[in-house]
Amino acid sequence: MEDIAVLREKVDAVDDQILRDLVQRVKICRAIGELKKQQGKPVHDIHRETEVLKRVRERAEMLKLDPDKIERIYREIVNMCSSVQQ
Structure with a gap:
């Protein structure tokens, strides 16, 4: 079993990738x-x-994630991206 520090490093790496994708x-x-x-x-x-x-x-549903929460996140992403088009 991995320890918390290793798992947190993996979470940080995923977060960094999310930011690069954004x-x-x-x-x-x-x-x-x-x-x-x-x-x-x-x-x-x-x-x-x-x-x-x-x-x-x-x-989100296919990936077993809460579609309402994912929609809220994506509404923010869409709003952010709309604002850079102005």
Whole structure:
């Protein structure tokens, strides 16, 4: 059995990966925002937001995670990414 310190290091590594992935998501969303500006499209796309939230809820259920909690997390991520498109 691993000790708590080793397991915490693994959690820290996962957290670091989550942050790197969020940075990548923000970069992609900025690029999308630039394209939306060039094409005269609005930043906020409720249809896409609904699709994203539906998809992550379904994935959460498949992965035995609480879909309500995952949706709350993703709402914050979507809001953060929308703000960088402004």
